[in-house]
Amino acid sequence: xxxxxxxxxxxxxFGGLKAVNNVSFEVWPNEVFSLIGPNGAGKTTIFNLxxxxxxxxxxxxTFEGEKISHLAPYEIARLGIARTFQNIELFEHATVxxxxxxxxHCHRHTGWWQDLLFTPMVRRTELQFRRTVExxxxxxxxxxxxxxxxxxxxxxVRKVVELGRALAMRPxxxxxxxxSSGLNVEETEDMGFWIEDIxxxxxITVIMVEHDMSLVxxxxxxxxxxxxxxxxxxxxxxEVQSHPAVVEAYLGGADD
Amino acid sequence: MRFLFKTxxxxxxxxxxxxxxxxxxxxxxxxxxxxxxxxxxxWISQLVFIWIYSIVSLGLMILxxxxxxxxxxxxxxLAMGAYTEAYLHAHGWPFVLSxxxxxxxxxxxxxxxxxPALRVKGMYLxxxxxxxxxxxxxGVARAxxxxxxxxxxxxxxxxxxxxxxxxxxxxxxxxxxVLALVVLGVMNLMRSPTGRAFVAIRDxxxxxxxxxxxxARYKTTAFALSAAITGLAGALYAHKLRFISPEQFTFxxxxxxxxxxxxxxxxxxxxxxxGAAFWIVVQQLIVxxxxxxxxxxxxxxxxxxxxxxxxxxxxxxxxPMGLYGRWLKIRTFFQLFPFYxxxxxxxxxxxxxxxxxx
Numbered sequence: 001x002x003x004x005x006x007x008x009x010x011x012x013x014f015g016g017l018k019a020v021n022n023v024s025f026e027v028w029p030n031e032v033f034s035l036i037g038p039n040g041a042g043k044t045t046i047f048n049l050x051x052x053x054x055x056x057x058x059x060x061x062t063f064e065g066e067k068i069s070h071l072a073p074y075e076i077a078r079l080g081i082a083r084t085f086q087n088i089e090l091f092e093h094a095t096v097x098x099x100x101x102x103x104x105h106c107h108r109h110t111g112w113w114q115d116l117l118f119t120p121m122v123r124r125t126e127l128q129f130r131r132t133v134e135x136x137x138x139x140x141x142x143x144x145x146x147x148x149x150x151x152x153x154x155x156x157v158r159k160v161v162e163l164g165r166a167l168a169m170r171p172x173x174x175x176x177x178x179x180s181s182g183l184n185v186e187e188t189e190d191m192g193f194w195i196e197d198i199x200x201x202x203x204i205t206v207i208m209v210e211h212d213m214s215l216v217x218x219x220x221x222x223x224x225x226x227x228x229x230x231x232x233x234x235x236x237x238x239e240v241q242s243h244p245a246v247v248e249a250y251l252g253g254a255d256d
Numbered sequence: 257m258r259f260l261f262k263t264x265x266x267x268x269x270x271x272x273x274x275x276x277x278x279x280x281x282x283x284x285x286x287x288x289x290x291x292x293x294x295x296x297x298x299w300i301s302q303l304v305f306i307w308i309y310s311i312v313s314l315g316l317m318i319l320x321x322x323x324x325x326x327x328x329x330x331x332x333x334l335a336m337g338a339y340t341e342a343y344l345h346a347h348g349w350p351f352v353l354s355x356x357x358x359x360x361x362x363x364x365x366x367x368x369x370x371x372p373a374l375r376v377k378g379m380y381l382x383x384x385x386x387x388x389x390x391x392x393x394x395g396v397a398r399a400x401x402x403x404x405x406x407x408x409x410x411x412x413x414x415x416x417x418x419x420x421x422x423x424x425x426x427x428x429x430x431x432x433x434v435l436a437l438v439v440l441g442v443m444n445l446m447r448s449p450t451g452r453a454f455v456a457i458r459d460x461x462x463x464x465x466x467x468x469x470x471x472a473r474y475k476t477t478a479f480a481l482s483a484a485i486t487g488l489a490g491a492l493y494a495h496k497l498r499f500i501s502p503e504q505f506t507f508x509x510x511x512x513x514x515x516x517x518x519x520x521x522x523x524x525x526x527x528x529x530x531g532a533a534f535w536i537v538v539q540q541l542i543v544x545x546x547x548x549x550x551x552x553x554x555x556x557x558x559x560x561x562x563x564x565x566x567x568x569x570x571x572x573x574x575x576p577m578g579l580y581g582r583w584l585k586i587r588t589f590f591q592l593f594p595f596y597x598x599x600x601x602x603x604x605x606x607x608x609x610x611x612x613x614x
Contacts, residue, residue: 051466053462053465053466072465072470073465073466074465074466074467074468074469074470074471077465077466077467077468078468082466082467083466085462085463089460089462089463089466090459090460090463091455091456091458091459091460091463091464092459092460093455093458093459093523094452094455094456094459097268098452098455101449101452102452102453102456102464102467102469103467104449105449105452105453105456105467105468105469106467106468108449110448110449112445112450112477112481115444115445115448115449115450115451116441116444116445116450117441117444118444118447118448122444122448122449123269125449126265126269126447126448127265127266127269129449130265130268131265134265165467169467169468
């Protein structure tokens, strides 16, 4: 079996700051892989390296065996890598439905001149898109919010809409940046169920950055801990949590 | 209040969402067709200006309202359209061809201007488009053998498919048809993936590209379409005035176009048309009011810009959503009567954005 995604000696440097330093890991198909670490450890930076928003200063990322580090973000999205953002980046002045439909963008095959005339082909694709989006709406229980503007939605719902938008892409790999941040206990629990369903029912591989260790232990197959841009430990949630380097990173060493 | 029972996804794609809309738009169509026989030539002529300005604002709306890219040089695209039409018309091109070609010339210019837009944002883009506006204005004044320079250029009589456009009535229908087609095109665009991509870029570039939207391509498309539609309006404008000169396409004209958008309501098709109508009507009202006002005020120079300035300030302060926003509120008030509450349209403060990526 070949890994779905690998990071090979990945480094990125902003001026004198090594945000990610010589990090390597591989993610296997249909697993939930969590990145944990204290604030500023470089977790989101790794996401930005995968989705092409940053260019690595050394090393590279492969997806399905192909190098992707030189590709533009939109090209990487088209390969089937979807993501959410830590601070929610929805299209605020559009309805939930329109937001999810944007998720289908990669799958369009009409040009602007066809859109201008709204040809039968455009209509057909729109209806197909809608059907896929409705499946996502049903999966995430968003029926109630379908026609509401995002700008008026509560935080917890926005978080789910953002997840929905990523799922509407029907990606092979889903990057979730702190899916539970800002959610209450009940919403976090729902999020956990969805992540499990995404893995089991939709067969999508998930890489997740998360601080809530109970959620991490519940859903992840493997956990990768890092601090100050460097790998500390990899393994199951329990192994990583009890690893001395991880304990030290979170709580400080005995000699501090 | 009307509740729609939806049983088919087609219902969300339709141009008319329900019978009521279809009825009112048909009524509007009848009114527009009947209007020229009920109004004097003077007001028909003003309506022609409203249609032309509506086309321009729709063009600008695609760029500013939907894609979120600023342009304060749009009068330049108007000029490109107007002068291309004037030149081709003088060389005997049939109107439909020369109209299309004017839009094409303006559109290609739009692509060229759009290229720096891929690198600069906000204020810097505004400055870049402004500079482009000045270049075209100056270029038009200098290229005397094509444009007639500062002395201006006259246009001969217009004929469309053998029908001479020799009265206000015929000009009215010509411009109305072009406007209707442009409105239809923009509506189609906004209910299809291209329009959604524009809105996505406006609201969050970072997540737009993570959704697979090629920013460079869509920003260029927005610039090209916006410029082409403005060029179309420019061609009609040239025929309406029958005389064009560089001082019609100044920086001030570009600013006026933006004011029309703000007054009408940024981000909606209605807004573009409301804004244009408001602009022309208020201009005429000021002219009429001059006769009634005491000469000390009525004959003052700069009366019109002052009033427009005040109107703009009032809109920004009291109705940032423009005339369209006000219309929405009034409509909702009656739909929900007596349950309308004041804060219904107030948006809650938006959450923190990922600044670290910008």
